[in-house]
Amino acid sequence: MQYLIAAFVAMLAATSVVTLGLVHRLRAQRLELERNRRAQLMYEAALRLSGTLESQEICSGLRELAGRAIPCDGMVVSSFDAASSTVRCVYLWVNGQHLDPGTLPVLPIDLANGRGMQTEVIRSGAGRLYADVRDRVRRGGRYFDVSREGRVRDLSPPDSQPAVARCALMVPYKLEGKVVGIVQMMCDTPGAYAGEHLSILESLVAPMAVALENAELYARAHREIVERTRVELALTQSEEQLREADKRKDEFLATLAHELRNPLAPIRTAVALLQTDSPQHENLPLCLPMIERQLGHMARLLDDLLDISRIGRGTLPLRKERIELADVVGHAVEASRPLIDAGRHDLAVTLEGGPIILAADGTRLAQVLSNLLNNAARYSDAGSPIELFGRREGDEVVIRVRDRGIGIPADLLPRIFEPFLPVDDALERSRGGLGIGLSLVRKFVELHGGRVEAASEGPGRGSEFTIRLPLGPELPRAVPVARRAAASLPVTARRRILVVDDVPDSADSLAALLERQGHDARTAYGGVEAVQVAREYRPDIVLLDLGLPQLSGYEVGRQIRALGGGDPPLMIAITGWGHDENRERTRALGFTHHLVKPVDPAVLMQLLAPAEPAKN
Numbered sequence: 001m002q003y004l005i006a007a008f009v010a011m012l013a014a015t016s017v018v019t020l021g022l023v024h025r026l027r028a029q030r031l032e033l034e035r036n037r038r039a040q041l042m043y044e045a046a047l048r049l050s051g052t053l054e055s056q057e058i059c060s061g062l063r064e065l066a067g068r069a070i071p072c073d074g075m076v077v078s079s080f081d082a083a084s085s086t087v088r089c090v091y092l093w094v095n096g097q098h099l100d101p102g103t104l105p106v107l108p109i110d111l112a113n114g115r116g117m118q119t120e121v122i123r124s125g126a127g128r129l130y131a132d133v134r135d136r137v138r139r140g141g142r143y144f145d146v147s148r149e150g151r152v153r154d155l156s157p158p159d160s161q162p163a164v165a166r167c168a169l170m171v172p173y174k175l176e177g178k179v180v181g182i183v184q185m186m187c188d189t190p191g192a193y194a195g196e197h198l199s200i201l202e203s204l205v206a207p208m209a210v211a212l213e214n215a216e217l218y219a220r221a222h223r224e225i226v227e228r229t230r231v232e233l234a235l236t237q238s239e240e241q242l243r244e245a246d247k248r249k250d251e252f253l254a255t256l257a258h259e260l261r262n263p264l265a266p267i268r269t270a271v272a273l274l275q276t277d278s279p280q281h282e283n284l285p286l287c288l289p290m291i292e293r294q295l296g297h298m299a300r301l302l303d304d305l306l307d308i309s310r311i312g313r314g315t316l317p318l319r320k321e322r323i324e325l326a327d328v329v330g331h332a333v334e335a336s337r338p339l340i341d342a343g344r345h346d347l348a349v350t351l352e353g354g355p356i357i358l359a360a361d362g363t364r365l366a367q368v369l370s371n372l373l374n375n376a377a378r379y380s381d382a383g384s385p386i387e388l389f390g391r392r393e394g395d396e397v398v399i400r401v402r403d404r405g406i407g408i409p410a411d412l413l414p415r416i417f418e419p420f421l422p423v424d425d426a427l428e429r430s431r432g433g434l435g436i437g438l439s440l441v442r443k444f445v446e447l448h449g450g451r452v453e454a455a456s457e458g459p460g461r462g463s464e465f466t467i468r469l470p471l472g473p474e475l476p477r478a479v480p481v482a483r484r485a486a487a488s489l490p491v492t493a494r495r496r497i498l499v500v501d502d503v504p505d506s507a508d509s510l511a512a513l514l515e516r517q518g519h520d521a522r523t524a525y526g527g528v529e530a531v532q533v534a535r536e537y538r539p540d541i542v543l544l545d546l547g548l549p550q551l552s553g554y555e556v557g558r559q560i561r562a563l564g565g566g567d568p569p570l571m572i573a574i575t576g577w578g579h580d581e582n583r584e585r586t587r588a589l590g591f592t593h594h595l596v597k598p599v600d601p602a603v604l605m606q607l608l609a610p611a612e613p614a615k616n
């Protein structure tokens with residue numbers, strides 16, 4: 001019996017040893033299997049997470065991989081910004097749906113005193129398993145729940161009711177040892193998470209952190225490349241614009257030289273003709289109007305240039321008056337008459353309705369219409385008709401200038417009002433013009449609060465320019481400029497006039513003209529000399545050039561006014577400088593007028609003429 005018992009115990013012991021060995025082997029096999037599964041997961045994570053540079057894809061990849069080994073109803077990836085000590089959701093997935101990460105609020109992290117779960121994880125730098133989130137929130141911190149429909153609920157207040165019990169895994173992700181974010185996995189099944197889940201998530205989060213960093217580096221590099229490309233493009237564009245502007249400037253200078261030479265040629269010929277003239281001066285009737293016409297043309301070119309420069313500097317003032325459209329049109333037609341007649345154009349002017357009264361700068365408006373009429377004449381074949389049509393439309397005045405000329409190509413139409421517009425057509429070049437007429441038209445019209453449009457059905461089909469001006473309030477009738485000026489001069493016919501100009505030809509010719517008009521004239525070719533002459537000559541009027549050597553015209557004016565002994569002479573500046581600052585300086589020094597060279601002698605004589613006695 002004893003033998004039997006001993007045998008049984010020995011057998012039991014042997015069986016136990018075998019069973020234990022079996023259990024041990026089975027456990028080892030399971031661990032091996034587990035290790036293999038983990039290794040497989042890690043391998044896939046390495047492949048999957050490093051295969052993309054898009055942060056949303058990286059987070060999705062992590063969720064899918066982790067979801068194979070860890071129960072998951074939701075996943076949140078948040079970045080932690082140490083500078084502002086805040087966490088911001090960058091990836092949000094709840095119950096099978098991707099939601100906008102902005103749905104979750106940015107949360108402040110109080111690393112020193114905060115008691116929330118995320119604060120805890122960031123502070124410790126270690127992953128945590130929260131078996132009951134709700135219970136944990138009761139002990140402090142904030143927690144937000146996202147419903148199936150993507151609704152965010154704050155579970156932090158003690159009376160808030162979570163939809164489900166929830167457990168969570170929170171794992172920090174780090175770069176160079178510093179926490180830069182948190183991956184959070186959630187499950188609605190109580191007790192779903194165990195220590196091994198936390199360890200799996202921890203091992204998956206490490207490659208995700210590297211992948212996210214790479215994605216960020218790539219995104220930054222991409223942004224830098226885009227920015228650099230943008231800057232390079234902008235540089236290239238501005239270089240091109242500069243080159244284009246430079247080219248336009250060169251073309252403009254060439255055109256300017258050409259345009260200034262054009263009137264000079266007939267003047268030179270006329271002078272040569274006059275030199276060989278007979279004592280009866282038979283060439284005079286031919287030459288004088290010719291010279292006058294060409295000088296007028298040159299003066300207009302220079303006026304346009306000055307205007308464009310003043311407009312560019314925003315210093316072109318409008319002198320608005322109460323004017324009648326018919327008068328403006330009359331002046332414009334008169335100014336364009338030489339070109340219209342030269343081309344034998346048939347000009348039809350129609351102003352519909354009664355008189356149209358405008359509050360506008362009559363001179364500028366006439367310049368606008370004259371520019372359009374000149375173009376209509378220049379860009380049409382000889383003999384073709386030109387129409388000018390004006391009428392009131394509502395609270396606007398509409399003026400149209402139409403021709404049947406060469407027309408405007410469609411690609412040129414949108415740019416037609418740009419200054420110095422290069423026109424390739426050699427034929428058009430030969431028609432003359434500086435390429436600033438239309439830009440002046442637009443600027444003047446805009447200064448009046450109006451607008452201008454160009455239309456053409458294409459080459460050979462004529463052009464039409466339409467101006468619309470607001471009617472605006474009526475102004476009192478203006479006193480003509482020349483009359484106003486003359487009113488301040490003493491009422492004597494013969495005046496003592498000192499002409500100061502460092503170009504003797506200018507001074508001498510003007511003095512001779514004044515003598516012819518019955519005045520007494522003296523000349524001075526320099527500033528110092530001018531003051532000396534003024535001291536003993538005591539002129540009534542000084543016509544003063546401003547750009548003088550040694551003593552500027554301004555200074556000469558000041559010294560002459562300071563001479564004392566009777567009324568100071570009236571001073572009129574006659575100068576090449578027509579900018580507003582020049583005009584303001586002469587006004588401040590007491591000059592009565594500021595005329596820009598070349599001065600129209602008729603205008604000057606009108607200024608010097610005695611005032612008519614006032615009629616009461």
Ligand code: ADP
Nearest residue numbers: 375376379407423433434435436437438439463
């Ligand atoms: P330009 O001094 O060259 O005439 P503008 O500014 O007045 O300068 O006009 C610019 C360009 O517009 C002209 O060179 C011409 O090509 C075109 N253009 C202007 N008016 C007309 C028109 N009535 N018919 C055809 N082309 C025109």
